[in-house]
Amino acid sequence: MTEFLQQLINGVAWGSIYALIALGYTMVYGVLRLINFAHGDVYMVGAMTGFYMTRWLGWGKDPDPLHFVLVLLASMITCGLLGFIIERAAYRPLRKRSKLTALITAIGVSLLLENGGQLIFGADPKFFPTLIENKPIFASGGLIITNIQVIIIVVALVLMVALQWFVFRTSTGRAMRAVAFSHDASRLMGIDIDKVISVTFVVGSMLAAAAGILVGLSNPKIEPLMGLLPGLKAFVAAVLGGIGNIPGAVLGALILGISETMVSGYLSSTYRDAIAFVLLVVILLFKPAGLLGKAVPEKV
Amino acid sequence: MTVSTGNRGVAERNYNFRTLGYVAAAAALLVGLNYVTESVLSGYVGRVVILCGISIILAISLNLINGYTGQFSLGHAGFMAVGAYVSAAISFYHGNLARPGHGSGMAFLVNTLHLPEGVAGVIFFAFCAYMGGLAASLTGLIVGVPTLRLKGDYLAIVTLGFGEIIRVILLNLKAVGGSLGMSDIPGNGTPHAIFENPFIWVFGVAGITILVSRNMVESTRGRAFLAVRDDEVAAESVGISTTRYKVTAFVVSAFFAGVAGALAAHYDSYLNPETFNFVKSIEVIVMVVLGGMGSLTGVTLAAIMLTIMPELLRASGPLRMVIYSFLLIVLMLVRPQGLLGHRTLKPRKKAKPAGASA
Numbered sequence: 001m002t003e004f005l006q007q008l009i010n011g012v013a014w015g016s017i018y019a020l021i022a023l024g025y026t027m028v029y030g031v032l033r034l035i036n037f038a039h040g041d042v043y044m045v046g047a048m049t050g051f052y053m054t055r056w057l058g059w060g061k062d063p064d065p066l067h068f069v070l071v072l073l074a075s076m077i078t079c080g081l082l083g084f085i086i087e088r089a090a091y092r093p094l095r096k097r098s099k100l101t102a103l104i105t106a107i108g109v110s111l112l113l114e115n116g117g118q119l120i121f122g123a124d125p126k127f128f129p130t131l132i133e134n135k136p137i138f139a140s141g142g143l144i145i146t147n148i149q150v151i152i153i154v155v156a157l158v159l160m161v162a163l164q165w166f167v168f169r170t171s172t173g174r175a176m177r178a179v180a181f182s183h184d185a186s187r188l189m190g191i192d193i194d195k196v197i198s199v200t201f202v203v204g205s206m207l208a209a210a211a212g213i214l215v216g217l218s219n220p221k222i223e224p225l226m227g228l229l230p231g232l233k234a235f236v237a238a239v240l241g242g243i244g245n246i247p248g249a250v251l252g253a254l255i256l257g258i259s260e261t262m263v264s265g266y267l268s269s270t271y272r273d274a275i276a277f278v279l280l281v282v283i284l285l286f287k288p289a290g291l292l293g294k295a296v297p298e299k300v
Numbered sequence: 301m302t303v304s305t306g307n308r309g310v311a312e313r314n315y316n317f318r319t320l321g322y323v324a325a326a327a328a329l330l331v332g333l334n335y336v337t338e339s340v341l342s343g344y345v346g347r348v349v350i351l352c353g354i355s356i357i358l359a360i361s362l363n364l365i366n367g368y369t370g371q372f373s374l375g376h377a378g379f380m381a382v383g384a385y386v387s388a389a390i391s392f393y394h395g396n397l398a399r400p401g402h403g404s405g406m407a408f409l410v411n412t413l414h415l416p417e418g419v420a421g422v423i424f425f426a427f428c429a430y431m432g433g434l435a436a437s438l439t440g441l442i443v444g445v446p447t448l449r450l451k452g453d454y455l456a457i458v459t460l461g462f463g464e465i466i467r468v469i470l471l472n473l474k475a476v477g478g479s480l481g482m483s484d485i486p487g488n489g490t491p492h493a494i495f496e497n498p499f500i501w502v503f504g505v506a507g508i509t510i511l512v513s514r515n516m517v518e519s520t521r522g523r524a525f526l527a528v529r530d531d532e533v534a535a536e537s538v539g540i541s542t543t544r545y546k547v548t549a550f551v552v553s554a555f556f557a558g559v560a561g562a563l564a565a566h567y568d569s570y571l572n573p574e575t576f577n578f579v580k581s582i583e584v585i586v587m588v589v590l591g592g593m594g595s596l597t598g599v600t601l602a603a604i605m606l607t608i609m610p611e612l613l614r615a616s617g618p619l620r621m622v623i624y625s626f627l628l629i630v631l632m633l634v635r636p637q638g639l640l641g642h643r644t645l646k647p648r649k650k651a652k653p654a655g656a657s658a
Contacts, residue, residue, distance in 0.1 A: 035453045093633055100372060103453055104589055105632040107582060111625030119618040228578070232464075235457060270479075274468035277461030284458055285446050 002142040007265040008258060013149040013218065015257020016156035020211035021234035022241070022249040023163060024204025030180035030244040031200045033099065037106040038086055040231015041113035042079050042205045046212025047222045048121055049075040051128055060129030068131040072155070072213050076206040083205025084198055092194070110231075117224030125223040128216035152214045159210055160250060163203070167246060172199055180244060233260075233276040240283050242293020251291060255279070326507060334499040346499075350567055352607045353502035354560050359587035359603040360509045360596065361556035366585065367593035368517055369549040370529025372456040375443070376557050376584045378463030379436040381576035383558020384565040385476050387432030388485045391566065395424050395494050396486045406494070421493035425501070428494075429562040436558025437551045439466070444550035448543055451532075463581055470573040479573065487566030495566040502563050509556045510596055516552070525549055529594075586628055592638025602639065 021043050028036045050071045054060050059067045090109050094102045138145040167173035178186040179196045187193055215230075216222055237256045241248025256276055264272040289295040358376060365373045394405035405427075409420035447458045476482045487495040495501065516522045524545045527535035536542050565571050583606070591602030606624075613620035631638075 033453075035457065090629055090633070094636075097636055099453065100370075101632050101636040103372065103456065104585070105629055107585075108625050108628035108632060111582065112622065112629060115618055115621035115625055119622055123618065232457075232460065232578075236461070239454075239457065268472070270472050271468060274465045277465050280461045281447070281458060281465075284450060284454060288450065288454070 003265065005143055007261045009143075009145055009149060010265075011258030011261035012254060013152045013257075014261055015254035016153050017211045017215050017218075018230065018234050018237050018257050019250045019253035020156055020159060020207045020214070021230060022237040022253045023160070023246065024208045025235050026238040026241075026243055026246060026249040027176075027200050027204045029238065031176060031197055032091070032095075032102075034091065034102050035106060035235060036091075036201075036204075037103070037231070038109040038113055039204065039208055040227035040229075040234065041110050041117070042082055042086075042227070043208040043212045043215075043231065044117060044222070044224060044227035045082055045113065046075045046079045046209030047128065047216045047226065048117065048126075048212075048224075049078045049209070050131075050213045050216055051126055051222060054129045054131060059131065063130050063133045065132060068151075068213075068217075071131060072210060075209045075213050079205040079209030079212075080202040083201040083208075086205075087198055087201040092197075110228075114225055114228065121224055123224060125221045128220040128222050130220075132217060134217075148217050152218060155210065155214060159207060163207070163246065166203070172196070176200055229273060236276045236280045239290055240279055242290025245290065245292045248290055248292035330500050330503055330507075333503070334497055348608060348611050350498055350502050352604045353499075353506045354564050354567075355584075355587060355603040355607045356506045356600050357502075357509045357556055357560040357563070358584045359591065359599045360506070360513050361553045361560070362584050363588050363591075363593065363596070363599045364513060364516070364525075364549045364553040366588050367595070367599065368522065368525040368529060369546055370532075370593075371448070371546055371549070372453070373459045373550070373553075374456045374578070374581050374585070375459035375461075375463035375466075376553075377576040377578070377580035378459075378466040379440060379554040379557035380561035380564070380580070381463075381466055381470060381573065382439045382554075382561065383429075383432035383436040384561030384571055384576070385432075385470060385473075385482070386435040386558070387428040387562035388482055388565040388571055389476055390428045390431055391424070391486050391494055392482065392484065395428065396484075417493040418496065421496060425487075425495050425566065428566075429501075429505075429559050432562035432565075433555040433558040436561065437555035439558075440551045440554025441547065443554075444547040448546040448550065460578060460581070463576070463578060467573050467576055470576075477571070481570060481572035483570045485565055485569045485571065487569045498563070498567050502567075505556075505559055505563065510600065512552070512556075514596060521545065521548065526594075586624075589628070590631060590638055595638065598639055 021039065024039050024042070025036060028034060028039070053071055053074055054067070057067075059071070086109055090105050091102060094105055132148065132151065134146055134148050136144045137147045137150065167176060175186065175191045175196045176199065178189065178191055179193055183193055186196075212222075215226075233256060234253065237252035238249045239252070240255060241250070241252030243249075256279065259275050259279065260272050263269075263275045283290065358380065362373065362376045365371050390405070393402055395403065397403035397406050397410070406420055406424055409415050409423060410417055413420075415423070443459065443462045447455060447462075450458060470476065471479045488498050517525060524535070524540045527538075527540055528542050528545050532542055561576075587603045587606050588599055590606065591598030591600070593599075610620050610624065613623065616623075
């Protein structure tokens with residue numbers, strides 16, 4: 001039982017990181033109907049930004065929560081900018097073209113970030129500095145909860161609430177929902193679609209950056225290809241919950257995170273990477289719209 | 301057809317003779333080129349030539365799905381892996397006369413049927429490659445039937461998922477080496493008489509792949525593929541079973557990917573599940589896209605180019621992949637239909653009588 005609870009807590013912490021990445025996927029898919037393959041690599045850039053910033057400022061020596069917050073914000077801003085540039089340079093010129101063209105371009109951007117990362121940062125893994133010392137804050141009967149896990153869950157929760165507020169309580173958020181519903185109708189209502197799409201990319205990339213920093217705290221080994229698999233899995237999480245649906249992405253990510261830790265805890269860690277895709281195949285076969293998504297009939 | 305019924309028999313016989321001539325010429329060319337590559341080209345260049353051939357098979361077969369049928373498969377490496385591992389397992393456990401208990405298949409051909417070892421090796425390898433292709437196409441069927449109801453990006457991500465699942469399963473299969481990889485596969489460079497003359501095998505199969513691909517698309521079935529690509533709803537409404545054609549394309553494509561896997565496995569005598577990751581699928585897709593989806597000539601040229609280019613850029617290290625990905629983005633922005641678009645190099649035909657063309 002303790003083991004199960006332990007795996008559950010690990011799973012929720014891991015799922016929160018997936019959730020932050022999945023939110024970016026689901027938002028971009030909502031407004032553009034595009035799988036932004038490069039999103040996982042934005043998360044990598046987020047982690048790398050945090051790494052270099054702490055190193056240059058010499059903050060790795062003395063753990064300090066204030067430094068953590070500053071690094072988090074700086075990384076979010078950098079990645080927000082990156083997201084803006086990616087959308088402007090690669091996706092915007094293709095908006096009128098076929099979806100396939102956009103998808104291949106997204107793969108191209110992803111490869112560019114990965115290989116550019118290997119070129120600039122070097123292919124060898126780096127160790128994320130300890131911004132916050134990892135210590136248990138609750139331990140009883142073999143069950144251990146660390147402060148890092150709590151921080152991950154709390155930061156993810158705060159960001160999700162902020163996102164919920166942004167999407168449902170601000171005029172930009174309303175515009176975003178309108179664009180997701182219909183480009184043409186929103187344009188007729190005087191919404192600047194280009195601006196809304198840019199904002200969506202910026203916000204999504206900022207969340208991915210936060211995920212990058214949080215993962216640096218718990219699994220300090222970071223490398224240029226670290227975004228490949230988590231990115232794909234976060235997309236799976238978004239599909240699982242119902243793509244385009246914000247609470248759905250969080251739900252899907254938590255389910256995925258928990259399943260992964262359970263599989264590696266009870267079966268074998270080598271099967272861990274497959275479980276996401278098994279879940280994906282199952283959900284698409286039985287409920288293609290996802291757990292919380294609504295099925296949209298195809299109109300001719 | 302332009303041929304009237306009265307001449308049909310003659311025309312067909314002529315056609316058959318011509319085909320036979322082409323086949324003979326192709327075979328002679330292969331043997332000749334094989335001699336040239338073996339004697340003139342050094343080991344490294346020869347290797348790149350073989351890799352080009354394998355790339356052609358992969359790209360042309362993926363073109364059936366991504367180019368002709370307009371679906372987006374991201375799992376080609378998975379099919380290649382199935383073919384590679386199945387064929388390698390057969391030849392590893394049944395084709396190695398030098399290892400006690402591992403040569404039953406070859407022993408049957410050599411000792412029971414009294415075939416010379418060279419001939420036995422040819423038959424045995426053909427069997428292995430065929431079984432590899434068959435296993436891959438069976439996988440294609442299993443993957444295709446449930447998933448091909450999905451469209452566009454969903455299909456892409458599910459095929460990618462299947463590719464990853466296949467890779468993870470292979471990583472966990474101890475019988476084929478698991479994460480350590482499978483070595484000592486009888487083949488190129490090992491004294492087992494299996495897979496001698498890789499050049500003939502690889503380019504023979506590449507030729508067959510191109511031929512099958514061309515014949516398929518020029519047939520009724522191929523027209524259905526194109527209809528599915530151009531407008532799925534319209535195709536469905538004129539009575540084309542879109543799912544059936546998509547699955548057909550998938551199965552045929554997976555077969556050739558599997559054979560390509562078998563060739564690669566026996567050429568290197570070594571396999572590792574990590575070779576068949578998502579990046580490998582992407583490489584093949586880039587070949588198809590660069591060549592122009594649906595253009596056999598373009599895809600073949602792109603496959604050759606994209607196999608040689610990384611070798612030429614090898615000295616520049618990680619920069620080569622940066623150039624590679626940058627090229628892909630620029631290509632999509634500037635010329636999304638690929639270098640050759642839908643055009644294919646065809647032998648020039650005599651002018652058709654008026655009204656005969658479609």
